[in-house]
Amino acid sequence: MNTPYDTLYLFIDGKWIGTEGRATATVVNPATESLIGQVPLATSGDLDRALEVAGQSFELWRRTVPAERASILKRAADLILQRASHIAAQMTLEEGKPIAEAMDEVTRAAEYFEWFAESARRIDGRVVPANRPGVLQIVTRQAIGPVAAFTPWNFPAITPARKLSAALAAGCSVILKPGEESPATALALARALDDAGLPKGVLQVVFGVPDEVSSQLIASPIIRKVTFTGSVPIGRLLSKRAAEGVKPITLELGGHGPVLVFDDADVERAAVEGVANRFRGTGQVCISSTRFLIQRGVYPQFVDHFVSAARALRVGNGLHPHTQVGPLANLRQLAKMEELVADAVAKGAQVLAGGESLPGPGFFFAPTVLANVPMDARVMHEEPFGPIAILRPFDELEDALSEANRLPYGLSAYAFTRSARTAMEVGERLEAGMIGINQYRIVATELPFGGLKDSGHGSEGGTEGIEHYLTNKFISQA
Structure with missing residues (x-):
């Protein structure tokens, strides 16, 4: 074109x-x-x-x-x-x-x-x-x-x-x-x-x-x-x-959207659609899913599906019809991704996919998946606003809610479960203005768009x- x-x-x-x-x-x-x-x-x-x-x-x-x-x-x-x-x-x-x-x-x-x-x-x-x-x-x-x-x-x-x-x-x-x-x-x-x-x-x-x-x-x-x-x-x-x-x-x-994936969820769907949601717009989306909190029993299964889908994404010029992930919007964003990943790795995080800028020209950064990210890493506190996803296991509902609500952000949140009781509880207790249960698509003209807290x-x-x-x-x- x-x-x-x-x-x-x-x-x-x-x-x-x-x-x-x-x-x-x-x-x-x-x-x-x-x-x-x-x-x-x-x-x-x-x-x-x-x-x-x-x-x-x-x-x-x-x-x-x-x-x-x-x-x-x-x-x-x-x-x-x-x-x-x-x-x-x-x-x-x-x-x-x-x-x-x-x-x-x-x-x-x-x-x-x-x-x-x-x-x-x-x-x-x-x-x-x-x-x-x-x-x-x-x-x-x-x-x-x-x-x-x-x-x-x-x-x-x-x-x-x-x-x-x-x-x-x-x-x-x-x-x-x-x-x-x-x-x-x-x-x-x-x-x-x-x-x-x-x-x-x-x-x-x-x-x-x-x-x-x-x-x-x-x-x-x-x-x-x-x-x-x-x-x-x-x-x-x-x-x-x-x-x-x-x-x-x-x-x-801004936001730092948590995703809660419970043991009874459709794990493959939560992972594959989570990749599409996270890396849409090259991650430069305020309501993106960023911190994926997965119940420990299905954590390995989720990681396999998520990493496989992330590695399969086609990165390139947005004008090419087959491109799924375009460049970052500017050099500032590219530098920030490099800094956040370097900081996380230096503190012990594991890179499961991506983790680096791609050969130029263009402000391209590979879709990146991080695991075992320590709590003192910058990416656990700052909105990445780029193609970085964080995977963390949790044991109990209270653990997941505590981490999901830990940050001052309160824009979007997501949860995947087959339990109506769990869905009702997380919908009530998640501190976010927009919540998706068993789906990531939460924006529509007929619905309010806005957040809580910071x-x-x-x-x-x-x-x-x-x-x-x-x-x-x-x-x-x-």
Whole structure:
């Protein structure tokens, strides 16, 4: 496949603004290490203009009837699906994931626009009976205001789609700052919304030095809501900035997903599907299964199936149709994998598969399986966010739950058992916002997506997803 990379822009006030007169950041194809694009970085003046327009357009968009907002979002979803092959190829070029995964992500991004289009038509209120005669009491829900949305590079279609679709459906204007390493995918979503008839200025897309952009946007009195997907340290920083302006913030942060496999489970299925789940997106997935905790009686059997499946994975350029694991997104990620494995091995861990970077070009790291990892190894505490899986045996349920809940992360968790009693207990006691029992696929447009503890707060998707972009107003009329 020989796909050209799109020209990159800022999108402000309905205008596509190029690199002229602005600093730029390079976009690198992680499979080839070749420079494929230059993304323009917004100046302080650009951000001021984006804020001004977002404030002005909000007054128009909030008064647009829900049926019209829904119609525009549905047209955008149709356009995204029509352009799916092109958008997926852009994603693979800039982020590296296999083209089949990219196509699936684009399709699911379109589904979010379809889902929240319908949600726009269902924003309602209530009439509350008064305790005095001649009084009408009404509770209405209205758009909270202009939104600053920050998204990372690892899911450049679905993460912006979750935020944009819900915020726009609610009647909010949005300033979106995607990751500079995978900008073309987010711009393709903006192009679809623009072509679908979204009024000019309701959506702005900006790039820039993350700290500078976030500080200027969040500090502005125009912004009334912040939403962020990314790392825990940056989430804490943005929370402080939002708190200074008494602004609500939705956070979807990191994870270190445990998987509990009990003696009575379908062990082969838990292992083979666990490999697919762990190494999807080259492990750069916040809800990935990372720590596989296997009851001792089936531990050898699980290890055999898991290691065999991991070694069989085909690693390569994501544009090749047979590739199952692409490159890491950047050189930082590659260096981190090397450091985590070296640290674990130095402390006594056993490498059962992979464990090393692959010959270049490209940021490739072999799918890696570690066993006998000591508790003081970094990988037992830090989110790997790469193709590393950890296998550990356990004896009793309490041991598994203790390890699963040990870390401050609480995004995703999984368990495999044929016992209804065990399934109910782990579902109740696992400290995670999303739990899969006898399956790894836990994300759907109709379900909330979000975590507990250091993994953030608030949900995206499902009926809960639009709530964070609405505020309640009580009207008492005599």
